């Protein structure tokens with residue numbers, strides 16, 4: 001009897017990026033038809049177009065990877081419609097992602113007992129643009145002593161918006177003069193004052209479904225040099241914890257494509273920024289880690305589509321996490337272990353890896369061949385040309401080409417040692 005054939009169409013909702021979508025399309029084409037339980041599954045993707053839509057229009061995409069809705073609201077509303085009306089699977093739901101900015105993420109993980117630096121939210125510097133503001137402020141706003149709050153937080157501190165991203169409005173405040181200047185300049189941005197963490201390592205974890213890569217990040221470096229290729233840069237304990245923070249944040253909020261920034265001193269892991277709806281996956285920043293990231297996106301998408309994973313629309317009931325958090329008999333580590341279990345259940349981690357072994361055993365080798373081929377060199381060249389001025393292109397081509405060659409040779413020795 002002939003197999004049923006199901007074609008899964010994945011939508012890519014894109015801003016200005018060309019590199020990873022091309023890589024995604026290439027790697028998706030390497031997945032090939034998969035025979036699972038009598039059904040043949042094939043995969044294609046399309047870049048989503050933006051146009052007026054009737055709320056009852058059908059949606060052809062079974063799954064959408066969104067890189068745009070955090071700033072472009074027309075497609076954001078389309079995503080909401082697709083999610084509510086058409087059961088389209090979204091890796092990050094706008095219902096939670098746009099509602100749970102940095103501030104909510106701080107609060108929630110603080111409640112779970114994570115080591116979030118002391119953080120205070122202060123009212124707007126400038127009046128809110130609303131005719132009722134003057135009355136409300138005069139009647140209900142308490143006067144407050146900014147200097148006293150800063151003293152409590154301690155200098156140097158960071159002042160940054162409650163919903164930040166891309167360094168917008170972030171300043172390091174070493175003294176009281178800078179404090180007033182930064183607050184005066186914050187205008188209509190709502191600001192946190194946050195204690196500075198003295199750290200040895202800046203760990204940036206990228207989590208895609210059940211897969212996490214913890215990377216050695218150097219924010220003071222220019223973009224092309226921010227991710228160092230250093231394995232085991234954290235102690236085993238801190239490495240496990242960094243991975244766990246990233247997974248737990250995602251499972252708590254139902255996010256499946258997010259990055260977490262953590263400041264690490266010894267075995268202490270302090271999460272500082274972990275609500276990033278559109279994590280950086282450019283080949284010119286991830287380089288060595290780029291093939292892993294795009295493969296993970298393809299693998300997780302294929303897994304969700306073939307297994308019929310149910311999309312989550314809102315934030316799930318956090319009670320199971322809070323029950324652990326509120327248990328006075330558990331240590332910090334025991335709580336983290338318990339959250340990690342919940343996260344692994346949420347992302348079906350064991351089942352996922354078994355599924356990949358059964359149905360996608362060919363993929364890593366094919367991706368390796370592709371990254372080692374002229375087609376990938378072309379992608380890299382086009383990206384470098386689009387990103388850097390002409391006189392720097394040769395240098396950057398050599399830089400990224402070298403890092404990706406290193407990835408290829410590391411993968412070859414790894415698979416040789418596993419044989």
Ligand SMILES: Nc1ncnc2c1ncn2[C@@H]1O[C@H](COP(=O)(O)OP(=O)(O)OP(=O)(O)O)[C@@H](O)[C@H]1O
Pocket residue numbers: 117158160164165166167168170194195196197198219261263272273
């Ligand atoms: N509490 C802190 N202690 C030490 N450094 C901090 C702290 N908060 C922020 N920083 C520094 O400031 C940078 C920007 O802060 P943050 O990540 O919170 O803002 P952002 O707008 O999300 O920036 P980005 O988009 O670069 O991640 C961090 O990468 C880190 O170097």
Ligand SMILES: [Mg+2]
Pocket residue numbers: 261273
């Ligand atoms: Mg950040």
